[in-house]
Amino acid sequence: MPIRPTLLIALGLLSGLTPFAIDLYLPSLPAIARDLGSSIELAQLSVTVYLGVFALAQLFLGPLSDVLGRRKTIGGGLFLFLVAGLACMLAPSMDVLLAARAVQALGGAAVAVTVPALVRDLYEKDDYARIMGLVMLVMAMAPLIAPTLGSLIIGVASWRVVFLFLFAIALTTTVLFFRTVGETLHARHRHSFDPGQILRNYRRVIRHPLAMGYLLTGAASFAGMMTFIVSSPYVYIELHHLPATWFGLAFGSNVALGMLFSSLNARYVKRLGADRLLRLGILTQVTAAVIALSLALLGDTPLWAIAAVAALYLSMTGLVIGNSMAGFMAFFPKMAGTASAFAGAIRFGSGAAMGTLVSLVHDGSAAPLLIGMGASGLLAFAAFGIACRGFRTNRTPTKNGRVES
Missing domain, CATH: 1.20.1250.20 (MFS general substrate transporter like domains)
Incomplete structure (x- = not known):
């Protein structure tokens, strides 16, 4: 067509x-x-x-x-x-x-x-x-x-x-x-x-540890992004008195950075490999996570510091989610629809859970935003460790989606 x-x-x-x-x-x-x-x-x-x-x-x-x-x-x-x-x-x-x-x-x-x-x-x-x-x-x-x-x-x-x-x-x-x-x-x-077959397919996905390592890496990274989306209007507009128009521009600049690195990822992924680029993205985000948690401990964080650590984290979100999703989907070529629906549910469910938690612990400061992003970055790094163990044992998907040991 x-x-x-x-x-x-x-x-x-x-x-x-x-x-x-x-x-x-x-x-x-x-x-x-x-x-x-x-x-x-x-x-x-x-x-x-x-x-x-x-x-x-x-x-x-x-x-x-x-x-x-x-x-x-x-x-x-x-x-x-x-x-x-x-x-x-x-x-x-x-x-x-x-x-x-x-x-x-x-x-x-x-x-x-x-x-x-x-x-x-x-x-x-x-x-x-x-x-x-x-x-x-x-x-x-x-x-x-x-x-x-x-x-x-x-x-x-x-x-x-x-x-x-x-x-x-x-x-x-x-x-x-x-x-x-x-x-x-x-x-x-x-x-x-056939609800029974659908449930059996979902069970197959859940019982695949290496695939779940990829999936949870992207889901945790996404949760950090949703923490920013949920909390940033209060932190930027109410707490730091940034005009709403300038907030829109600040928010858009983070999206533009993410698009830039996503386009670079698309350009170099065949040359460097999705797993290597995923590792680069995760290491960048865990660095941002450590900085965010440090700023939360210090308290009274200036807006420029919040914006800088958010830009560092969010610039890698598209790269991390895209490459982790590629790793996850590679294991399920015969049930791509089910795997895709499950991945979407886990990713957005993680974002909803973290966003809800951040809203519930709102204390009138930027700490919930910084701690939420920091925790998400550390969780993504830990989930990626599961995938790395799969790399070390050479558990890779074959063309039909089965895993070779």
Whole structure:
């Protein structure tokens, strides 16, 4: 099938919905807490509620797309995302906002987990890698521009307008999707829904220690990134009185650094190997983690120091997650859909757990942010140690996914 620009844009927008849903309203969190008569801790939980539901829903929705087809699964997800977006915009209380975010996450998960399978239906081998690379590039633009857009909106209008803007993005994506993409999974290729087989496949993944070492490395690294996403609006805007517009630019600069190193990773991974680059990323992040924990112990950390250690950590997140995911998926070529759904659930579940913990221990300082990032970096380093033991024993996947000793 030829690669059409409209298809790339549609797939990129679909993949970018969740980054927009998380990053667009980050500068609004303090304003949401004030307007709804709630606390910053509960406002931050609106991020982690989304992540938690998004993570768990993938375990069910991934296999479901093999039963219903891609168009119905994505269409249903878009409908839920749109309805919940309106509920967020009109929410009269924090309880309603949290419930609406949970429903929105369910819709976002249906979309996100189905896009890679849809692309796999249309393209094979090199074309698949090329298309997904381009889709990820479009998707990466969302966290780059979303906080800046959100800060500009909150500077001139209510936080409710931010959710109206998110609704407009989702509506545009929905129209473009239904006009551009047909059903890609033919009826003869669909599976019957067998919960028992799904559970057996997940058990296979869990019982593979080396693969889990890779997966937990990326998940812990992601948890550190989510710690920053959840906590940084308070630390930058409320604690250090950085204008919301400047917060958006500071946040976007970290995303730009991550994109830079991810592009360098794509350029040199064949020459240097994914495992060597993963090691470089983990060593950089554990260095940032040690610095972050030291700053937390010292107390009264200046904003420039927080920004510097965050930049060091976040610049490697894409590299670590990408290469650890490659290592993980190499063991499951015959059950890639299940493995991908499981990986997404663990990654976003880890982010939700760390984000929730950071919100619960909020003490009016930057310490929860620094400690959360520091702990995540150390956990990623420890998980990578599991993978390293696999390297030393020469346990590597063969072409059919089995492990040779």
